[in-house]
Amino acid sequence: MTTPADIEAMIARVALRDTSAFSDLYDATSAKLFGVCLRVLKDRAEAEDALQEVYIRVWRKADRYAVTGHSPMTWLITVARNLAIDRLRSRRQPRGQMDEAAEIRDDRPGPEEAALASSERAAIKACLETLDTDRAEAVRRAYLEGETYADLAHRFDVPLNTMRTWLRRSLLKLKDCLTR
Template identity: 45%
Template sequence: MSDADPISAADAARIRLVAALSGVARQDRAALRQVYEMTSAKLFGICLRISSDRGAAEDILQDVYIKVWNRAGRFDADRASPITWLCAIARNTAIDWQRASGRVAVAPEEAAYAVADDRIRADQGIEQDQQTARIHHCLGELEERQGAAIRAAFFDGLTYADIAARMDVPLGTMKSWVRRGLQRLKGCLGDD
């Protein structure tokens, strides 16, 4: 475990999105699917708000991802946030559709509430980040062997026998380390 601060969920999502856009620039269809899964709810909301028409918004969204496919090589993570870049494409595509169709109506802002967003809420994300930080802090408080055994068992998915072999100790000793470590961890996490 390093002493570096863990990255936030938002930073991790940004990193994944930048990596996926790099894949799209290399014409990787799986990367485009990943970009779609990460951003379609937000971009659809933009298209729907501007078009005021669910069917049109779906068509516009398809055009957005065609543009993303064709333009991903132009994205520069040093100049713009990936979601900002994608939102600008969605907004401009929807405005172009609106001008071409002769429509000028904009859906009320409340229409965005009808669009599903399966991401966790901000308060839940903050709570998860705090809980994760607390778990890592408490793991750091354990004796080194106990902490290493618990990390290997629960984070790496190793069996007690695998960990015992790796650490060159008897299986019973390994089980005792983990049991005592979990008791200390429970005590640490229970303190407020």
């Protein structure tokens, strides 16, 4: 079971150019980061290329990671997401062909999008609160922090198939709650 503290320690060792730690970090986080790249790029080959770039960037910038109390997966996911978005943008419009309006465009969400996102966050939070505490925690750890099913099964001391069932049923309950 890989904890956030374990991932922080791996990143710290990667900053010292520890190749073993880099390999461990890849093994512990690549599935989640590949999912992030794939979700943005919607192309498996391009997501694989992006994932490789993510780990090159992590290798080069691990010394810039600062322990802030947030999950280290948040930093890794941000690196992956930003890199995938950069690739998506470069794919859409070749460099040198940007018009002036595109250069000054503000990509931040507008008031309507921000209000909608806030409302969606509140709805998700309310629906998570309808789940049993351990189920809600398992969902958060699996889908927000990137823990594997095996890690969660170990953490909650249940068989792996039970954890899969917990997560599947919890997601179905969340879907029902969110569609009401």
